[in-house]
Amino acid sequence: MANQGLPIWEVFIRSKNGLEHRHVGSLHAADAEMALENARDVYTRREEGVSLWVVESKHITASNPEHQGELFEPAQDKVYRHPTFYKLPDELEHM
Amino acid sequence: MKEKLYQYLLMLGDNSMILGHRLSELCGHGPSLETDIALTNHSLDLFGQVRSYFQYAAEVKGGEATEDSVAFLRYERDYLNTILVEQPNTDFAHVIGRQFLFDAYHLPLLEQLMESNDETIAAIAAKSIKESRYHLRFSSSWVKRLGDGTDESHQKMQAAINHLFPFIHELFRETPIEKEMKELGIGADLSLIKERFDEKIKEVFAEATLEIPQIPSRQVNGKIGIHTEQMGFILAELQYMQRAYPNMTW
Amino acid sequence: MNTQDLEKKFQDRIDAGEKIEPKDWMPEKYRKTHIRQISQHAHSEIVGMLPEGNWISRAPSLRRKVALLAKVQDEGGHGLYLYSAAETLGISRDELFNQLHTGKAKYSSIFNYPALTWADIGAIGWLVDGAAIINQVMLTRTSFGPYARAMVRICKEESFHQRQGYEILLTLCNGTEVQKAMAQDALNRWWWPSLMMFGPRDEESPNTAQSVKWKIKRKTNDELRQQFVDNTIPQAEILGITVPDPDLKWNEERGHYDFGAIDWSEFWNVVKGNGPCNKERLAARNAAWDNGAWVREAALAHSEKQAKREELKQAI
Numbered sequence: 001m002a003n004q005g006l007p008i009w010e011v012f013i014r015s016k017n018g019l020e021h022r023h024v025g026s027l028h029a030a031d032a033e034m035a036l037e038n039a040r041d042v043y044t045r046r047e048e049g050v051s052l053w054v055v056e057s058k059h060i061t062a063s064n065p066e067h068q069g070e071l072f073e074p075a076q077d078k079v080y081r082h083p084t085f086y087k088l089p090d091e092l093e094h095m
Numbered sequence: 096m097k098e099k100l101y102q103y104l105l106m107l108g109d110n111s112m113i114l115g116h117r118l119s120e121l122c123g124h125g126p127s128l129e130t131d132i133a134l135t136n137h138s139l140d141l142f143g144q145v146r147s148y149f150q151y152a153a154e155v156k157g158g159e160a161t162e163d164s165v166a167f168l169r170y171e172r173d174y175l176n177t178i179l180v181e182q183p184n185t186d187f188a189h190v191i192g193r194q195f196l197f198d199a200y201h202l203p204l205l206e207q208l209m210e211s212n213d214e215t216i217a218a219i220a221a222k223s224i225k226e227s228r229y230h231l232r233f234s235s236s237w238v239k240r241l242g243d244g245t246d247e248s249h250q251k252m253q254a255a256i257n258h259l260f261p262f263i264h265e266l267f268r269e270t271p272i273e274k275e276m277k278e279l280g281i282g283a284d285l286s287l288i289k290e291r292f293d294e295k296i297k298e299v300f301a302e303a304t305l306e307i308p309q310i311p312s313r314q315v316n317g318k319i320g321i322h323t324e325q326m327g328f329i330l331a332e333l334q335y336m337q338r339a340y341p342n343m344t345w
Numbered sequence: 346m347n348t349q350d351l352e353k354k355f356q357d358r359i360d361a362g363e364k365i366e367p368k369d370w371m372p373e374k375y376r377k378t379h380i381r382q383i384s385q386h387a388h389s390e391i392v393g394m395l396p397e398g399n400w401i402s403r404a405p406s407l408r409r410k411v412a413l414l415a416k417v418q419d420e421g422g423h424g425l426y427l428y429s430a431a432e433t434l435g436i437s438r439d440e441l442f443n444q445l446h447t448g449k450a451k452y453s454s455i456f457n458y459p460a461l462t463w464a465d466i467g468a469i470g471w472l473v474d475g476a477a478i479i480n481q482v483m484l485t486r487t488s489f490g491p492y493a494r495a496m497v498r499i500c501k502e503e504s505f506h507q508r509q510g511y512e513i514l515l516t517l518c519n520g521t522e523v524q525k526a527m528a529q530d531a532l533n534r535w536w537w538p539s540l541m542m543f544g545p546r547d548e549e550s551p552n553t554a555q556s557v558k559w560k561i562k563r564k565t566n567d568e569l570r571q572q573f574v575d576n577t578i579p580q581a582e583i584l585g586i587t588v589p590d591p592d593l594k595w596n597e598e599r600g601h602y603d604f605g606a607i608d609w610s611e612f613w614n615v616v617k618g619n620g621p622c623n624k625e626r627l628a629a630r631n632a633a634w635d636n637g638a639w640v641r642e643a644a645l646a647h648s649e650k651q652a653k654r655e656e657l658k659q660a661i
Contacts, residue, residue, distance in 0.1 A: 030644035126637025244643025
């Protein structure tokens with residue numbers, strides 16, 4: 001048991017209401033309550049946040065960098081999803 | 096009356112200072128980085144409270160008094176903290192046990208002080224109470240973790256509680272100054288705190304599978320300045336610079 | 346793709362200023378170098394808590410005490426951020442600690458010197474943090490994403506550390522003769538070890554070329570050391586204390602200060618474990634870890650019990 005370290009948790013902070021939670025780092029804790037308290041003590045010492053999420057790292061499924069091509073590059077030529085694709089007369093100032 | 100208010104402020108501030116001192120001894124030596132950082136946060140909260148109380152105490156005392164002269168330049172008999180907070184960091188169970196017992200007393204104390212007739216005390220309590228609420232949450236969760244963890248941790252936690260419990264009675268034994276401050280609406284009514292304290296202990300110990308010790312209280316009188324043999328060593332460190340290099344600015 | 350092509354593509358990405366993330370392909374040597382460097386950096390932070398931590402209980406005023414507590418605590422936090430960055434490379438914090446505790450891993454030798462007076466707390470903040478920040482600012486742009494992000498956070502938090510130390514010395518230098526002598530004595534003892542913090546001279550630093558290629562380093566040890574001396578001398582002049590180096594003088598032509606030769610035999614001797622406090626530092630870290638073992642075990646056991654109880658509840 002001595003060799004079994006405490007699990008890793010990822011920490012997300014909402015810096016103020018209106019903004020999304022952002023990943024800020026990780027820490028070790030035995031349970032969710034301890035993870036939340038540790039996150040508060042480690043990552044919000046300088047008023048960094050108003051809300052915290054912690055999630056055990058093992059529950060995160062990450063995409064494989066090798067699949068970057070098939071996952072993300074097909075979006076590159078879908079220029080019609082961006083407003084600049086559409087040609088409008090110059091006199092139309094706002095749309 | 097001024098002198099009594101000053102003494103009362105010392106009682107409040109000294110508890111925070113000596114406990115903060117004990118916690119500060121652990122900085123860099125905690126059982127994990129996360130708990131190390133957490134305990135230092137507790138210490139910083141307590142020293143923040145100390146500064147507020149002692150700045151006010153210096154004002155009440157008048158003359159040349161400052162927060163530092165109040166903190167560092169008294170004789171041992173003039174420190175009025177309870178014996179509980181000067182107990183050493185024997186192991187992590189003692190650290191958590193001491194913290195929990197103090198927090199369970201401190202939170203209801205601050206709740207009352209928020210209503211104090213003395214505006215400064217009320218303001219300090221209003222600020223400190225948020226810290227104290229977190230401290231109690233933190234120490235309660237650790238009492239449960241250690242009490243209901245492994246056999247070893249259970250034994251260590253129970254042993255720590257058995258050692259510390261005889262010191263809690265002093266928290267609730269009213270001194271003449273506390274009585275007078277209560278009657279003036281400045282200080283707290285300790286009997287009301289005791290009820291809340293007992294409830295909290297019962298609740299947390301039940302979850303932690305710990306027994307409430309049936310041990311006679313110890314005859315201690317920190318609140319009137321009679322300390323344990325530990326206190327001289329605490330002050331030797333705390334006062335070292337001010338005593339070795341008197342009258343200098345740091 | 347064969348390894349050679351992968352390495353070429355990898356280097357191209359770094360040259361183009363792209364960051365490398367943990368799951369990306371990377372040369373084994375890049376991974377190993379980073380684990381070594383990031384963990385050494387992390388160890389330095391937490392061993393660095395000890396000499397200063399030693400003075401928390403004796404800080405001369407409440408204001409100084411809370412500042413020092415917060416600073417030493419930050420170092421613990423910085424160690425934690427760095428261990429987290431190293432862990433993304435597939436090594437556990439426990440294993441990294443084990444390397445530290447058994448003496449297998451190194452940490453910055455500066456922390457093997459004792460903090461003997463209150464002025465040393467000033468000198469550590471001013472000189473040691475001053476030297477560290479030069480390195481750390483450079484590292485905010487390093488190629489490995491988690492390391493760079495940890496450094497950004499650390500640099501932001503560190504900004505008060507050096508000022509804290511300098512202010513302590515400034516107060517001493519404006520104080521009594523005893524205080525001023527205390528400040529001078531601290532500078533005398535910390536000056537040379539601070540210069541050694543940047544590591545061996547360039548010609549004796551074989552890894553520099555590879556580190557520059559991977560953008561772990563953007564400047565050489567000697568360049569950083571020169572930058573530190575140039576920054577620090579005017580600050581010493583404001584304090585009115587003297588750097589213990591008779592050869593120190595401004596070189597108009599170079600636009601830099603010239604300084605005397607460093608005693609590298611002392612440096613290597615401390616690295617090898619023979620500094621004034623190597624044994625005490627390691628003993629303190631080992632004691633903290635060993636005394637905490639039952640606590641960490643208890644926390645795990647409790648969480649397992651809780652999880653089982655939760656399962657039972659669900660089953661009913």
